[in-house]
Amino acid sequence: xxxxxxxxxxxxxxxxxxxxxxxxxxxxxxxxxxxxxxxxxxxxxxxxxxxxxxxxxxxxxxxxxxxxxxxxxxxxxxxxxxxxxxxxxxxxxxxxxxxxxxxxxxxxxxxxxxxxxxxxxxxxxxxxxxxxxxxxxxxxxxxxxxxxxxxxxxxxxxxxxxxxxxxxxxxxxxxxxxxxxxxxxxxxxxxxxxxxxxxxxxxxxxxxxxxxxxxxxxxxxxxxxxxxxxxxxxxxxxxxxxxxxxxxxxxxxxxxxxxxxxxxxxxxxxxxxxxxxxxxxxxxxxxxxxxxxxxxxxxxxxxxxxxxxxxxxxxxxxxxxxxxxxxxxxxxxxxxxxxxxxxxxxxxxxxxxxxxxxxxxxxxxxxxxxxxxxxxxxxxxxxxxxxxxxxxxxxxxxxxxxxxxxxxxxxxxxxxxxxxxxxxxxxxxxxxxx
Amino acid sequence: xxxxxxxxxxxxxxxxxxxxxxxxxxxxxxxxxxxxxxxxxxxxxxxxxxxxxxxxxxxxxxxxxxxxxxxxxxxxxxxxxxxxxxxxxxxxxxxxxxxxxxxxxxxxxxxxxxxxxxxxxxxxxxxxxxxxxxxxxxxxxxxxx
Numbered sequence: 001x002x003x004x005x006x007x008x009x010x011x012x013x014x015x016x017x018x019x020x021x022x023x024x025x026x027x028x029x030x031x032x033x034x035x036x037x038x039x040x041x042x043x044x045x046x047x048x049x050x051x052x053x054x055x056x057x058x059x060x061x062x063x064x065x066x067x068x069x070x071x072x073x074x075x076x077x078x079x080x081x082x083x084x085x086x087x088x089x090x091x092x093x094x095x096x097x098x099x100x101x102x103x104x105x106x107x108x109x110x111x112x113x114x115x116x117x118x119x120x121x122x123x124x125x126x127x128x129x130x131x132x133x134x135x136x137x138x139x140x141x142x143x144x145x146x147x148x149x150x151x152x153x154x155x156x157x158x159x160x161x162x163x164x165x166x167x168x169x170x171x172x173x174x175x176x177x178x179x180x181x182x183x184x185x186x187x188x189x190x191x192x193x194x195x196x197x198x199x200x201x202x203x204x205x206x207x208x209x210x211x212x213x214x215x216x217x218x219x220x221x222x223x224x225x226x227x228x229x230x231x232x233x234x235x236x237x238x239x240x241x242x243x244x245x246x247x248x249x250x251x252x253x254x255x256x257x258x259x260x261x262x263x264x265x266x267x268x269x270x271x272x273x274x275x276x277x278x279x280x281x282x283x284x285x286x287x288x289x290x291x292x293x294x295x296x297x298x299x300x301x302x303x304x305x306x307x308x309x310x311x312x313x314x315x316x317x318x319x320x321x322x323x324x325x326x327x328x329x330x331x332x333x334x335x336x337x338x339x340x341x342x343x344x345x346x347x348x349x350x351x352x353x354x355x356x357x358x359x360x361x362x363x364x365x366x367x368x369x370x371x372x373x374x375x376x377x378x379x380x381x382x383x384x385x386x387x388x389x390x391x392x393x394x395x396x397x398x399x400x401x402x403x404x405x406x407x408x409x410x411x412x413x414x415x416x417x418x419x420x421x422x423x424x425x426x427x428x429x430x431x432x433x434x
Numbered sequence: 435x436x437x438x439x440x441x442x443x444x445x446x447x448x449x450x451x452x453x454x455x456x457x458x459x460x461x462x463x464x465x466x467x468x469x470x471x472x473x474x475x476x477x478x479x480x481x482x483x484x485x486x487x488x489x490x491x492x493x494x495x496x497x498x499x500x501x502x503x504x505x506x507x508x509x510x511x512x513x514x515x516x517x518x519x520x521x522x523x524x525x526x527x528x529x530x531x532x533x534x535x536x537x538x539x540x541x542x543x544x545x546x547x548x549x550x551x552x553x554x555x556x557x558x559x560x561x562x563x564x565x566x567x568x569x570x571x572x573x574x575x576x577x578x579x
Contacts (some may be wrong), residue, residue: 020504027515048507052528057549062526065509298505298536305504320501326532328549335535383531385481385540387501394538412540413492414483427437428539429490430575434443 002077006103007035012084013110014038016297017278017304021108022074024308034076041081042134048297050137055165089253089271106273106311113243113279113295122215128237131162147171147235151224155182159240160329163204174205174232188341194380198332245280245293258282260293265317267307277303287322287338287375294323335386338376339367355407364407372398382409435518436578440490445573447489451565452478458557458564479554494541494554496520502533502542522553
């Protein structure tokens, strides 16, 4: 049991960024005192595994992101089941919902995001859930036994993962998407259509350019009436339209907020000694060069880890983050990173090279800058060794001399020009032996 | 903690490192039994990079700051501080392939048989590094660093 008091490092939140911070901190500082405040009253789990659990692929114990003794071994005091309600940055104190106060030397805000509920009346009914937390998971699980039909509001990554999970449990799933295609801001049109094909083949019903006009039922949703007038009876309604950064703790502290809590490359906010990471933060995107909210698991963990190093006085910069997703819908694997959808205002100087195989199932697209750097890519179907592309992107390599090689399904370091190849692998090979 | 390094100039491209890596990760650890009789045919956890006449083997670098561990959504990958290995627990892996997207060496492999990844474990639990010890021309070496 932990006592209230002062801690060298205090973390608010209990997900990827928190673990990143603790693992970063403890790799360089074994002795300082560390505490965290966790709102949910359970051991750290991975939100990203919710669809795998509800889809029946994993058991509940597999949802834990780190072993049960993780915090003990890292010597972290956990204030579980409590919410931080106020940061007093002048005296370096965080106040909890039970009135207790925790002092800190350095603070990390890793409060994550909260699911967005669109302003549609009736979304507060019993069988309506977001797809974000343990209570969501337990609520949905309870409904699964008796559910035959479900409506998923939102055709983004979360909505589609929810849809597939429910489909796997034998439920007829209806997906509603306001835009004219699925995954609209995340992937390009070609990819959207490949995903639509995969979902339709599996038997999901898709409704594009559509949303809920009316939720019908008294205490429970019984059906929804769509914008186009159609009516879908349902036993379960999942809202998966997005997540908004939880920034309320920044209010009144002087911490600058730009949709998310704005941090520099050291993950420090505008108030010295206070850091932020993960879904609540606006972090540096090395592709666009601007700070933006990028609520993705790798960014959260790495942001937390880099915050941890900097909190411990070891200078590290967060310069590896961008938008990136590894996704799969039924048997279609997709990875993307950086810019792959070129909007009207991004087109300047960017060139697209792409190849859609005749079998229709393999697709590769790269977005190149004027000087030949990869600014983004998307691979559908064949994703093996995709990380090499991300590495070329991070290292800002001019790929023009070998750009057609990028389309090879087995593209590797052998396909790079000699000088570049050995430069990138200088610590990995021994040359000059003959 | 050392790492395996390739000597591209003396690599013959025989792919025996792949064969023996597969054997090392088979049930029987016996080359004939493994390939002929095991239900799950053994799979290699390294790749021979090839653009003839160039060939060289590349396996997980067990990075100091591994991007695959950063990206892993399930806690199936971690860096073991004692051994320095980047360890993968297949029981915890859900096959999201975030590590495939982030490994700068393209050295996390998709298991073609089930939704999970496979990777080099530096022959954990075995008495030798199979790819190194079976290379006929010593084109793979283990170096302490």
